[in-house]
Amino acid sequence: MNCVGDDMGVIVRTAARATIPLIGIFGSYIVAHGHLTPGGGFQGGATIAGAGILFLLAFGLDEMKKRYNKNLYSALEGIGGLAFLGAAMLGIGVAFFYNTLWHNGPFFSGKPGTLLSAGFLPIMNLAVGLKVFTGLVSAMAGLALYRRWRE
Amino acid sequence: MSAEILPYLIIIPLFGAFSMPMVNLAGRKAREAWAVLISGATLAVGSWVFYWVYEKGTVLYTLGAKSPFGQANFPIRIVWEVDLFGALMVLMVTFVAFMAVIYSLGYMRHDTGLDKYYTLIIILELGMLGIAITGDLFNFYVFLEIMSIASYALVAFRNDTWEAIEAGIKYMFVGSVASSLILLGIALLYGEYGTLTMGYLALKLSQNPTIVGKVALALFISGLLFKSGASPVHMWLADAHPAAPSSISAMLSGLVIKIGGIYALARIAFSIYGASVSVKTVGWLIILFACITLIVGNAMAVIQTDMKRLLAYSSVGQIGYILLGIGIGLAAYGSQTGEIALAGAIYHTFNHALMKGLLFLIAGAVIHQLGTRDLNELSGLAKTMPKTTFAFLIGAAAIIGMPPLNGFASKWLIYESSALFNPVLGAIAIIGTAFCTAAYVRVLYTFFGRPSERVMEAKDPEKSMLWPMLILTIAIIVMGLFPWGISDKVMIPAAKALENQLAYVATLMGGG
Numbered sequence: 001m002n003c004v005g006d007d008m009g010v011i012v013r014t015a016a017r018a019t020i021p022l023i024g025i026f027g028s029y030i031v032a033h034g035h036l037t038p039g040g041g042f043q044g045g046a047t048i049a050g051a052g053i054l055f056l057l058a059f060g061l062d063e064m065k066k067r068y069n070k071n072l073y074s075a076l077e078g079i080g081g082l083a084f085l086g087a088a089m090l091g092i093g094v095a096f097f098y099n100t101l102w103h104n105g106p107f108f109s110g111k112p113g114t115l116l117s118a119g120f121l122p123i124m125n126l127a128v129g130l131k132v133f134t135g136l137v138s139a140m141a142g143l144a145l146y147r148r149w150r151e
Numbered sequence: 152m153s154a155e156i157l158p159y160l161i162i163i164p165l166f167g168a169f170s171m172p173m174v175n176l177a178g179r180k181a182r183e184a185w186a187v188l189i190s191g192a193t194l195a196v197g198s199w200v201f202y203w204v205y206e207k208g209t210v211l212y213t214l215g216a217k218s219p220f221g222q223a224n225f226p227i228r229i230v231w232e233v234d235l236f237g238a239l240m241v242l243m244v245t246f247v248a249f250m251a252v253i254y255s256l257g258y259m260r261h262d263t264g265l266d267k268y269y270t271l272i273i274i275l276e277l278g279m280l281g282i283a284i285t286g287d288l289f290n291f292y293v294f295l296e297i298m299s300i301a302s303y304a305l306v307a308f309r310n311d312t313w314e315a316i317e318a319g320i321k322y323m324f325v326g327s328v329a330s331s332l333i334l335l336g337i338a339l340l341y342g343e344y345g346t347l348t349m350g351y352l353a354l355k356l357s358q359n360p361t362i363v364g365k366v367a368l369a370l371f372i373s374g375l376l377f378k379s380g381a382s383p384v385h386m387w388l389a390d391a392h393p394a395a396p397s398s399i400s401a402m403l404s405g406l407v408i409k410i411g412g413i414y415a416l417a418r419i420a421f422s423i424y425g426a427s428v429s430v431k432t433v434g435w436l437i438i439l440f441a442c443i444t445l446i447v448g449n450a451m452a453v454i455q456t457d458m459k460r461l462l463a464y465s466s467v468g469q470i471g472y473i474l475l476g477i478g479i480g481l482a483a484y485g486s487q488t489g490e491i492a493l494a495g496a497i498y499h500t501f502n503h504a505l506m507k508g509l510l511f512l513i514a515g516a517v518i519h520q521l522g523t524r525d526l527n528e529l530s531g532l533a534k535t536m537p538k539t540t541f542a543f544l545i546g547a548a549a550i551i552g553m554p555p556l557n558g559f560a561s562k563w564l565i566y567e568s569s570a571l572f573n574p575v576l577g578a579i580a581i582i583g584t585a586f587c588t589a590a591y592v593r594v595l596y597t598f599f600g601r602p603s604e605r606v607m608e609a610k611d612p613e614k615s616m617l618w619p620m621l622i623l624t625i626a627i628i629v630m631g632l633f634p635w636g637i638s639d640k641v642m643i644p645a646a647k648a649l650e651n652q653l654a655y656v657a658t659l660m661g662g663g
Contacts, residue, residue, distance in 0.1 A: 071172075071176060074172035074175070074266075075172050075173050075176065077172060078169050078170055078171065078172040078173050079173075081165075081168075081169030082166070082169045082170060085162065085165055085166060085169060089162065091215075092158070094216070094217060095158075095212070095213055095214060095215055095216055095217065096158035096161075096162070096212075096214055096215075097214045097215040098215050098216060099215065
């Protein structure tokens with residue numbers, strides 16, 4: 001039916017609508033449990049970016065352009081990096097990367113194995129996840145926008 | 152231990168690079184000011200680190216704790232360990248990178264995507280600083296990759312020309328192969344000895360030298376010779392360095408091949424393997440490659456008509472001298488000759504960073520004015536670009552090794568030690584210089600020749616491009632005024648610090 005747009009048709013779009021939230025939730029789970037289970041910021045961020053890439057493929061570049069803001073994603077990527085650096089600098093009084101939250105609190109200092117433990121690791125996982133997600137989505141959007149061939 | 156300043160060498164550029172996308176929203180002026188501010192602050196920290204290490208000796212910094220020993224009885228944490236050699240490299244990197252950033256303000260003005268350019272140039276500096284200060288093998292690999300990936304992207308930065316893209320892809324393939332060799336070497340060592348800390352690895356290796364350790368050394372040497380552009384594998388360098396924007400070429404030729412190749416090679420050969428392999432064999436192996444590099448690089452420079460390609464081949468040739476110094480330093484380990492050779496190599500590393508940085512910045516100014524780097528069209532440039540030509544004259548004279556300039560002292564140390572070690576090597580080094588002289592005299596002859604029509608409308612570049620060139624020229628002249636003072640006060644102690652594996656290990660095991 002929809003032959004003019006660059007999306008992939010109604011079947012793929014419907015399936016994508018159903019799966020994108022699930023992929024996002026699964027990726028967020030991997031990020032949030034990075035210090036407990038296999039995976040972490042990078043893997044989870046890449047999974048969430050998979051949802052963004054699926055959106056780009058299923059709904060097409062035109063739809064993507066409406067929802068994607070280059071400056072916002074660049075800034076978010078920078079914030080991810082800065083949050084990582086900030087977490088690493090929390091314990092600069094002792095040493096760079098000193099895990100002061102884990103040793104002294106006030107939060108993320110629970111029993112090992114619980115969600116709110118491991119000091120700065122959850123913060124770093126979130127920061128890396130944000131950075132990887134925004135970076136990969138930006139890279140894919142860039143590839144789609146600036147391709148040099150015509151079909 | 153008061154090494155609190157050390158992490159700021161990494162923190163400041165990291166902060167600058169990550170915040171660049173946000174600063175970029177405030178416009179072009181803010182972005183440029185930010186880049187200059189960050190690299191200037193890094194230079195200040197770098198100078199302070201150098202001063203500190205020079206006054207107080209080797210510095211040890213543990214990441215994440217007070218001491219490198221956890222609950223274990225061996226160093227388990229990531230450490231940074233800076234001896235005088237490393238501190239000298241830090242000073243060199245921060246200085247030349249600062250000059251390149253200032254130069255970029257004028258030189259890159261007409262390009263787009265500059266937020267990414269400044270982010271990448273700061274990341275490149277960060278990677279090099281990390282390699283210079285690290286005392287942990289895997290940490291070294293991570294910084295090596297940060298540096299390499301930033302330089303692949305920067306080589307292909309002007310992606311409107313196929314030349315740049317081709318060079319970038321070629322550089323990426325070769326660089327990735329080299330990195331994989333190094334990673335494999337690290338994996339072998341980790342599997343065999345169960346530690347990645349350089350100093351502790353040295354201890355384990357000397358207690359129990361195995362064939363796996365030797366295989367790992369072979370992988371390191373091959374990978375790092377790739378990265379430094381030594382001769383049988385220099386083909387990527389001659390493409391990548393001319394294709395990059397000139398400010399980047401200055402950093403690639405002046406810094407990246409030194410830090411990612413020479414420095415790492417010297418660090419691994421001396422500080423890790425110094426006591427556990429036959430230094431004579433390894434030394435002669437490096438000397439062999441050095442001689443090939445020396446002749447091939449300088450000879451290829453003579454026949455180039457592309458100015459930047461000539462400079463790139465000349466870099467290959469100068470890497471040959473540095474490798475020769477390091478090879479003799481290894482082969483004659485412990486003797487006076489070896490120490491002089493090593494000091495010459497370190498001295499030449501520093502000098503060549505200044506000289507080649509300057510020469511590439513000049514090449515960039517010429518391209519900026521005339522849009523060509525073909526030497527056949529640059530005849531008579533001295534008339535219309537006198538300041539640039541003067542700077543080129545100084546840079547070329549220094550790289551040839553003319554007496555009043557800084558290149559003389561470092562080359563003299565290398566000639567002297569190689570002649571003492573083995574006269575044939577001395578002869579080869581002199582032949583290399585003959586080729587080098589021929590190449591640069593040719594360029595100078597072109598510059599001072601009869602002006603062609605094309606160069607008549609050229610003029611000296613604007614201030615932001617002229618100042619870095621002038622500062623580098625002044626640095627070359629001033630360093631040339633005190634050749635033996637610098638050699639005795641800085642370079643010989645740096646060579647001693649590098650040779651003294653025991654002290655390197657003791658600083659680590661002492662716990663800092």
